Amino acid sequence: MAATRAAKSLLLCLMVAFLHHLQFQFPPVAATTSLGKNESRDGGSHGKTLSFTLYQQETINKTAYIVVDGVAGAGVSQTTTPFGTIYVFRDYLTVRADRASPVAGVAEGSSITTTLDGLQSLSLAKITVDHRGHRGSVSVLGGTYNTRPSDYPVVGGTGDFAYALGYVRSSPVDLRGRTVTYKMELHLYWPPYAHYAPVPHKPV
Structure with missing residues (x-):
């Protein structure tokens, strides 16, 4: 009898171990589906994914300033600054490219x-959002190419965006005049879906 009970216990342990192994062999199907623009897949932000677009409105010497002059290379223009220039900004984020559209956050x-050549820089930013029922901030750090789309990895978040990973793509919309506009696409992923997030394609 003791041998029979031991055999049954061993069989039960092997079945549990096998089922546990199967659980990690097949990732959740939902994690591989594509994102919907401007909305989360499940109507909420926790444990899933979220993608939406805002527009950064930057006005030279009003919401953005050069605080340290560069030392060499290109001069100051709408798209270039000398090597070593330190630039700071606090820009409104609007829901459309039109500067008069509703404000949904701050970068x-x-x-x-x-x-x-004055066209590339190392940038860090905190993006604070109050939009479509989502409130919080994401922080990004990465390289900027002033006249082409740039992708910034998300390195942290607060509020509704706590624990989010992903990337923010910033693309020039209008670089003419004193106020310039950038399209800002946020693509956010929460565990366990962050592991399956697509790698952004390099902008052309």
Whole structure:
């Protein structure tokens, strides 16, 4: 009898171990589905994914300033600053490219020009959002190319965006005049879906 009970216990342990192994062999199907623009997949932000677009409105010497002059290379223009220039900004985020559209957040941060042609920099920013029922902030750090789309990894979040990973893509919309506009696409992923998030394609 003791041998029979031991055999049954061993069989039960093997079945549990096998089922546990199967659980990690097949990732959740929902994690591989595509994102919907401007909405979360499940109507909420926790444990899923979220994607939406806002527009950054930046006005030279009003919401953005050069605080340290660069030392060499290109001069100051709408798209270039000398190597070593430190630039700070606190720009409104609107729901459409039109500057008069409703404000949905703020982007604040700084950048340092890192190339002699004045077109590239290292940027860090905190993006605070109050939009479509979502409130909180995400922080990003990455490289900027002033005249082309740039992707910034998300390195942290607060509020409804706590524990989020993903990336923010910033693309120039209008670089003419004193106020410039950038399209800002936020693509956010929460565990366990962050593991299956797509790698952003390099902008052309």
